[in-house]
Amino acid sequence: MNxxxxxxxxxxxxxxxxxxETLVGERLAACVNLLPGVESVYRWRDAVERDTEVLLLIKTAPARLQAVTARIVALHPYELPEVIAVESAGGLSAYLDWIARETDLEPQP
Structure with a gap:
């Protein structure tokens, strides 16, 4: 499982x-890490901007990406929120299985 x-x-x-909390509560993500103090430098509307932000690392199954993206867009205050998905090249199989179970649309008891 990737x-x-x-x-x-x-x-x-x-x-x-x-x-x-919404993504985990709705089983769209198995785990989300919050990394405070991230400094972002970016171009927006022809100006270079700088902000301190909190970066989310959202662990999910590939089948849930569309729903994760839609939920972030609905909840996020930015006009254009960052949503970039990176596929894992591997990992501890038990952890990857856990992600799959926790994001399953029909969880097993």
Whole structure:
């Protein structure tokens, strides 16, 4: 089983926590890490901007990417939220299986 790691920068801890808890609570992600203090430099509307953000590392199954993306767009305050998915090249098989189980649409008891 391959997993996806989705990156999403948030403006603050409250937004990041709300998105993380929603994704895990709705079984769209097995785990979300919140990395505070990320400094982002980016171009937006012809200007170079700099902000401190909280980066989410979202672990999910490939089949859930579309739903994860839609949920982030619905919850995120940015006009254009970052959603970038990176496929895992491998990992501990028991951990990858856990991601699959926790994001399964019909979890087994």
């Amino acid at each position: 997993a996806l790691i989705c990156l999403c920068a948030c403006p603050d801890r409250d937004v990041a926590s709300r998105i993380a």
